[in-house]
Amino acid sequence: GAVVSQHPSRVICKSGTSVKIECRSLDFQATTMFWYRQFPKQSLMLMATSNEGSKATYEQGVEKDKFLINHASLTLSTLTVTSAHPEDSSFYICSAGPSGYQETQYFGPGTRLLVL
Amino acid sequence: SQQGEEDPQALSIQEGENATMNCSYKTSINNLQWYRQNSGRGLVHLILIRSNEREKHSGRLRVTLDTSKKSSSLLITASRAADTASYFCATDLTAGTALIFGKGTTLSVSS
Numbered sequence A: 001g002a003v004v005s006q007h008p009s010r011v012i013c014k015s016g017t018s019v020k021i022e023c024r025s026l027d028f029q030a031t032t033m034f035w036y037r038q039f040p041k042q043s044l045m046l047m048a049t050s051n052e053g054s055k056a057t058y059e060q061g062v063e064k065d066k067f068l069i070n071h072a073s074l075t076l077s078t079l080t081v082t083s084a085h086p087e088d089s090s091f092y093i094c095s096a097g098p099s100g101y102q103e104t105q106y107f108g109p110g111t112r113l114l115v116l
Numbered sequence B: 001s002q003q004g005e006e007d008p009q010a011l012s013i014q015e016g017e018n019a020t021m022n023c024s025y026k027t028s029i030n031n032l033q034w035y036r037q038n039s040g041r042g043l044v045h046l047i048l049i050r051s052n053e054r055e056k057h058s059g060r061l062r063v064t065l066d067t068s069k070k071s072s073s074l075l076i077t078a079s080r081a082a083d084t085a086s087y088f089c090a091t092d093l094t095a096g097t098a099l100i101f102g103k104g105t106t107l108s109v110s111s
Helices: none
Strands: A004-007 A010-013 A019-025 A032-038 A044-051 A067-073 A076-081 A090-096 A111-115 B005-007 B010-014 B019-024 B031-037 B043-050 B055-058 B061-066 B071-076 B085-092 B105-110
Touching: A004 A090, A010 A019, A019 A032, A019 A090, A019 A111, A032 A067, A032 A076, A044 A067, A044 A076, A076 A090, B005 B085, B010 B019, B019 B105, B031 B061, B031 B071, B043 B055, B043 B061, B043 B071, B071 B085
Parallel strands: A010 A111, B010 B105
Antiparallel strands: A004 A019, A019 A076, A032 A044, A032 A090, A067 A076, A090 A111, B005 B019, B019 B071, B031 B043, B031 B085, B055 B061, B061 B071, B085 B105
16 A cells, blocks of 8 residues: 655654654655644544645644644655644644545654653 | 544453444545554554445454444454554545544453
8 A cells, every 4th residue: 555654753852942744655646645633542633734835724723833834745745843842742643645546545654742 | 623423432342252333423424434543653544435335344344334324333343452452433525635533432352
């Protein structure tokens, strides 16, 4: 099946710093990627839809200036958590589906962020 | 926002028993999918059922979909300790849109 990678797999940072998470589709092109967040013992919540070559679409309650999304190519989307705080500590997961094939999406392995 | 509601929230069974998890959703859907997540790990795709399908099998998994009741069930037969995980249903409203996840069921299978 198609593969989606994320980097880094886990990151620890100090409060106030920014962290960039990469999501790559390794063997297909994706015009759209999705970013989810999962707090401990909770489900995945959609944060935003990343669109190649245009602005991301954010879900209600997600601050676009805090969670910067850049989808500069058909195989890479990045999520930058700016001025991270302890409450941003979470599991961030991306997904992507091959352009033109809408059947399903493939999820990355996730990035665990811990803000001290 | 969340689309699906799973029940039960937690389920504890013995190895060899069957486990049934239910999922309800609120709006019309394109597909419904079930995922497994081991503690602290990523998602594993289990099965996809289209809105025009009523039942699907994959190994020890059986999924049903009742669009009139906006509900789905996942049955795991002859459970094993390795089935211990959280299980989520997820729906997409139309093809190519984001998945909306239910709250999940935590399954614990003891040997």
